[in-house]
Amino acid sequence: MPKFKKNSNTSEDIPTAALPDIIFMLLFFFMVTTVMRETDIMVKQKIPRATQLTKIERKSLVSYIYVGEPKNVSIYGSEPKIQINDVFITAEDIIGFVNTEKDKLDEVERDQITMSMKVDVDVKMGIISDVQQELRKANALKILYSTIKRAAEK
Amino acid sequence: MPRGKKKLPEVSSGSMADIAFLLLIFFLVTTTIANDKGILLRLPPPPDPLQEQLDIKIPDRNIFTILANSKDQLLVEGEPFEGSMDDLKNDVKKFILNFGKPTPDGIKIYNSLPAEMKAFVNANGRNPESSDDPTSLKSIVSFKSARGTSYDLYVGILDAMNAAYNEVYASRVGITTEEWLSLDRSNSIQKEMYSRGRSGIPRAISIAEPD
Numbered sequence: 001m002p003k004f005k006k007n008s009n010t011s012e013d014i015p016t017a018a019l020p021d022i023i024f025m026l027l028f029f030f031m032v033t034t035v036m037r038e039t040d041i042m043v044k045q046k047i048p049r050a051t052q053l054t055k056i057e058r059k060s061l062v063s064y065i066y067v068g069e070p071k072n073v074s075i076y077g078s079e080p081k082i083q084i085n086d087v088f089i090t091a092e093d094i095i096g097f098v099n100t101e102k103d104k105l106d107e108v109e110r111d112q113i114t115m116s117m118k119v120d121v122d123v124k125m126g127i128i129s130d131v132q133q134e135l136r137k138a139n140a141l142k143i144l145y146s147t148i149k150r151a152a153e154k
Numbered sequence: 155m156p157r158g159k160k161k162l163p164e165v166s167s168g169s170m171a172d173i174a175f176l177l178l179i180f181f182l183v184t185t186t187i188a189n190d191k192g193i194l195l196r197l198p199p200p201p202d203p204l205q206e207q208l209d210i211k212i213p214d215r216n217i218f219t220i221l222a223n224s225k226d227q228l229l230v231e232g233e234p235f236e237g238s239m240d241d242l243k244n245d246v247k248k249f250i251l252n253f254g255k256p257t258p259d260g261i262k263i264y265n266s267l268p269a270e271m272k273a274f275v276n277a278n279g280r281n282p283e284s285s286d287d288p289t290s291l292k293s294i295v296s297f298k299s300a301r302g303t304s305y306d307l308y309v310g311i312l313d314a315m316n317a318a319y320n321e322v323y324a325s326r327v328g329i330t331t332e333e334w335l336s337l338d339r340s341n342s343i344q345k346e347m348y349s350r351g352r353s354g355i356p357r358a359i360s361i362a363e364p365d
Contacts, residue, residue: 023174030181048306050313053191119305126301129364136200146192
């Protein structure tokens with residue numbers, strides 16, 4: 001005679017009453033972490049990968065420069081372009097842009113301004129070098145090449 | 155029938171999960187996790203026309219030259235380079251930790267190194283044709299690209315050069331490179347570790363203008 005009798009009276013349903021709560025929790029997580037994009041990026045952005053990344057400590061000191069091939073090739077052509085805020089500019093306009101960005105900061109922090117370069121992998125160094133020459137003239141010497149973390153192969 | 159006993163009409167909450175799901179999917183789609191990481195680089199200040207150009211003579215052995223052309227081919231120390239970025243990083247590291255002809259400051263740094271790094275120096279370094287010691291102006295890693303070099307390669311080489319320095323700094327204080335990169339400089343203990351790792355060995359990376 002078997003010692004244990006199978007009790008088949010228990011219901012096998014998983015209680016789903018807590019499901020909305022779980023979903024709400026996920027929802028709140030994504031609502032909190034979401035950053036709405038303020039600029040509409042008009043250039044291709046396939047960010048290169050690297051291993052030695054530094055994190056920006058003060059986000060308020062960062063301004064972004066986007067470089068890449070325009071997404072809309074039929075209007076803007078396929079040569080890489082520099083985008084700032086919502087417009088395409090040429091390298092010569094960078095000094096003006098840096099100065100307006102510096103004006104937004106406190107006087108003591110103006111030398112600390114960091115230019116984050118978001119550059120597509122297919123861009124050649126020529127345009128990057130032009131941008132850097134202008135940044136030197138504008139005295140914005142800290143630059144950050146935006147990259148994504150690549151797992152180091154062992 | 156008493157008035158207060160009237161049954162309240164119930165709002166059905168069965169579709170609550172569906173509504174939440176809809177919102178969830180909306181946020182899932184619109185979310186871009188902000189990426190504010192990258193390779194930091196300090197540009198040299200603009201050339202001052204009033205100031206005379208200082209011409210410091212640095213012997214060739216103290217400069218590790220990396221050249222990239224517009225076909226993304228590399229020339230490292232005068233030789234065509236075919237290896238991976240990892241090999242390049244190791245070459246740079248050997249160059250920094252060469253101690254070919256150390257100055258008194260260099261000897262002091264050598265003596266402060268942990269045992270396994272001394273072993274590394276004695277196994278790979280001590281080459282009189284390579285850098286004197288890691289102090290300032292005695293070992294410089296120089297990189298020059300062409301206007302046609304791809305940005306991908308540029309970032310890769312910048313990454314390899316930084317990786318070599320970070321490895322040296324990290325092993326000086328006895329932590330891994332990953333731990334070194336995540337040191338929090340607002341914490342006084344970790345900041346002390348950071349400055350101990352870097353003291354005496356400046357990150358001498360020179361990026362030349364492409365032509």
